[in-house]
Amino acid sequence: MSLLDTVITIIRVLFAAFIPVCFLAVMVWMERRGCGFIQDRSGPNRANVFGFRLMGIVQNLADGLKLAFKEDVIPAHIKYKFYYVLAPVIVFTIAIVSFASVPFADALVLGGKSYLMQGIPTDLGILWFMAIVGFAVYGIILAGWSSHNKYGMLGGLRAAAQVISYEIPLGLALISLLIVYGTVNLTGIVQYQGQLLFGFIPMWGVVLQPLGAIIFIVAAFAEANRVPFDLVEGESEIVAGFHIEYSGMKFAMFFMGEYVAMFTSSAIIVSLYFGGFQIPWLSTAFMVEHTRLVVILLMIALPLLAYLVVGWIRKNNRNRFLPRESDPDVFEATWYIRLLWAAVILLELVLLIFLIIGAGGAAARILAACLQVATFLVKVTFMCFVYVWVRWTLPRFRYDQLQRLGWQTLIPLSLLNIFITGAIVVVLS
Amino acid sequence: MSIDIKTVERKGGTPQERVYLVEVFKGMAVTFGHFIRNFLDNSKLYVRHYPEVEPEITARWRGRHRLTRHEDGTVKCVACFMCQTNCPAKCIMIEAGERNDGRTEKLPVRFDIDLLECIYCGFCVEACPMDAIRMDTGIYALTGTERDSFVIGLNELLQSESPFTDEEYKKGSK
Amino acid sequence: MLVDLLYTCFAVFSVLGALGLIIFRHPMNGAMSFLITLISIAGLYALLSAKLLFALQLIVYAGAIMSMIVFIIMFLNIQPEELPAEKTKVIYLVGGAVAVLPVAFFLIKVIKRLPNMPISFASEGFGGVKEVGLIFFTEWLVPFEIVSILLLVALVGAVVLAGKREKNK
Numbered sequence: 072m073s074l075l076d077t078v079i080t081i082i083r084v085l086f087a088a089f090i091p092v093c094f095l096a097v098m099v100w101m102e103r104r105g106c107g108f109i110q111d112r113s114g115p116n117r118a119n120v121f122g123f124r125l126m127g128i129v130q131n132l133a134d135g136l137k138l139a140f141k142e143d144v145i146p147a148h149i150k151y152k153f154y155y156v157l158a159p160v161i162v163f164t165i166a167i168v169s170f171a172s173v174p175f176a177d178a179l180v181l182g183g184k185s186y187l188m189q190g191i192p193t194d195l196g197i198l199w200f201m202a203i204v205g206f207a208v209y210g211i212i213l214a215g216w217s218s219h220n221k222y223g224m225l226g227g228l229r230a231a232a233q234v235i236s237y238e239i240p241l242g243l244a245l246i247s248l249l250i251v252y253g254t255v256n257l258t259g260i261v262q263y264q265g266q267l268l269f270g271f272i273p274m275w276g277v278v279l280q281p282l283g284a285i286i287f288i289v290a291a292f293a294e295a296n297r298v299p300f301d302l303v304e305g306e307s308e309i310v311a312g313f314h315i316e317y318s319g320m321k322f323a324m325f326f327m328g329e330y331v332a333m334f335t336s337s338a339i340i341v342s343l344y345f346g347g348f349q350i351p352w353l354s355t356a357f358m359v360e361h362t363r364l365v366v367i368l369l370m371i372a373l374p375l376l377a378y379l380v381v382g383w384i385r386k387n388n389r390n391r392f393l394p395r396e397s398d399p400d401v402f403e404a405t406w407y408i409r410l411l412w413a414a415v416i417l418l419e420l421v422l423l424i425f426l427i428i429g430a431g432g433a434a435a436r437i438l439a440a441c442l443q444v445a446t447f448l449v450k451v452t453f454m455c456f457v458y459v460w461v462r463w464t465l466p467r468f469r470y471d472q473l474q475r476l477g478w479q480t481l482i483p484l485s486l487l488n489i490f491i492t493g494a495i496v497v498v499l500s
Numbered sequence: 501m502s503i504d505i506k507t508v509e510r511k512g513g514t515p516q517e518r519v520y521l522v523e524v525f526k527g528m529a530v531t532f533g534h535f536i537r538n539f540l541d542n543s544k545l546y547v548r549h550y551p552e553v554e555p556e557i558t559a560r561w562r563g564r565h566r567l568t569r570h571e572d573g574t575v576k577c578v579a580c581f582m583c584q585t586n587c588p589a590k591c592i593m594i595e596a597g598e599r600n601d602g603r604t605e606k607l608p609v610r611f612d613i614d615l616l617e618c619i620y621c622g623f624c625v626e627a628c629p630m631d632a633i634r635m636d637t638g639i640y641a642l643t644g645t646e647r648d649s650f651v652i653g654l655n656e657l658l659q660s661e662s663p664f665t666d667e668e669y670k671k672g673s674k
Numbered sequence: 675m676l677v678d679l680l681y682t683c684f685a686v687f688s689v690l691g692a693l694g695l696i697i698f699r700h701p702m703n704g705a706m707s708f709l710i711t712l713i714s715i716a717g718l719y720a721l722l723s724a725k726l727l728f729a730l731q732l733i734v735y736a737g738a739i740m741s742m743i744v745f746i747i748m749f750l751n752i753q754p755e756e757l758p759a760e761k762t763k764v765i766y767l768v769g770g771a772v773a774v775l776p777v778a779f780f781l782i783k784v785i786k787r788l789p790n791m792p793i794s795f796a797s798e799g800f801g802g803v804k805e806v807g808l809i810f811f812t813e814w815l816v817p818f819e820i821v822s823i824l825l826l827v828a829l830v831g832a833v834v835l836a837g838k839r840e841k842n843k
Contacts, residue, residue, distance in 0.1 A: 205736070212748060461528065
């Protein structure tokens, strides 16, 4: 193993382990501020460190600290303490491990060797995700069962029935997709989506498989136990479902597990249907060949983008009720703006050095990989926002409606989709 | 008397609604409109930034209690125990003493209200025959570091003034 | 070295899990220890670089079938006092072990008699989705289709059984 191998392995593992955890903070923030904005409220925006509120992210820090320092209670009536403690661990671990096969950049060719940019460089791809994510339900079942509480039990039962029945449309939607792509390897799937349909439409999965995309997204929502399929924890009828007896850090594990699972399924949806790390109309080969053009475009786009963001920060960081001489909000905003411009100048300098020294093959490829990572993260963030957006729009399904949708609508539709896809693939080849 | 039967029209039966997705996207368009409007300009939020901006309180709003006085500054309360008897939370504690100014026979020498017990129902105000106790001080934020600081006595009750005039109080609004 | 260690771990855990399935009294404990067996077997497949089998073992057996069984255990919600006494359990265990012992000796003897084969690494792509699929649809097409018909029959049977009970109500 050369030094390069080790470095790449470390980067892979760090990315696969830390990005989901970092996104946790972003997603909880997005959920709370996002739902606030959807409901014309402002959401939590008061917690601060030395007057800096970071648009409300500091609130997450405060909540995290509170959960971490809470007493770790195991209720006295719980008989199977082992399963009770194991359940949140399963949920959280499974959520993180299932992200391991998602590629965050195109295969990186360095020193004549090709490196798959995934947490675990396996070609199992989507099968890995399917294999691991099926275990998450054990966490929920064990939590519901070992809580020894009727609400917990009902929540666990609902979760098990729901996940088992929605795995079928999920898998069937996947089959029609695999017929199109001809591979299970996620890097291969995303590379396939880098082509252009009729020469101008990006060949994303959602264009090739619109019905499959809808089925998969609906089933993925159900698998992640998110609204409108979150009757596992329907607070109006079963209080909090499977995590009713949990508190403190053990509850936090469930909470984080849910958000990491949301992140992972967003990443999978993006990889399968929305082109993954591919930048539309900019393939990896094109970026490596025309590095100078890409760099110059970036150098122009960055300050423009920063200018817009600065305008937005100025506009939204002043207290319109109490015009004051030294408004702390304005003080905060000036610091953010300074930091933003500093970051932009730094990036511009790096790009300038890159432009002057000249783009070698390896440097160009690393630049392309960085751009792809950024694209991937932007897409995943948007998909996570869709999760939040749907949650604060749709009401919860009733249990029979959920099962009817799964068995009587999604499964026949996905079977139909397989036949149509198969026929078209056979005709076209 | 016959029972009126009203047939409620069941909605959601049209093919477009049964497909569900169209309606989902419509709903999502509505929420996204709200989101993007508030995201781009948060001055349009329908919220009051509370510590900086205080809510407007009408004369009918039941805030902290106060004891009223006659024009010459003497206590209106006659220590009749109506409020104490009527209080569902049992938070009023009155001790009566002899009154020597010729108005009535009694006056309170002690009038304690435990604000932690009080449920702000306003029954004491309703019960008072002398209009001696009112809840129109407009004080709604009560904080303290000790329990004892929430038990307010005669002096505090007498000292608080109402931000409203008598006409406003009787009318119920400004 | 690592491979040997992993192999030992998986082998030991798969046997222990199977033992637990028989010995544990509460069905949930039994199901969980059987789950360990299934996962260890998936690990053994992975060590044999049978990637597809590894994934299928996890998806189908550990993921779907076992969660169904656990679901049913939870659905019935058996309390420890409701379980049968199982007074003869020890006798059955010992008796079973005694009965199996000669077979085990026989098997060990057979395996020792096997000629030594040179160990070679699996070729690139062995056990992948494509390779297994090609073998299924070229060399083993007829058994594959027969098995699929069998599954279809089971599916129809399940539907018929489920429908019948509804009529009786």
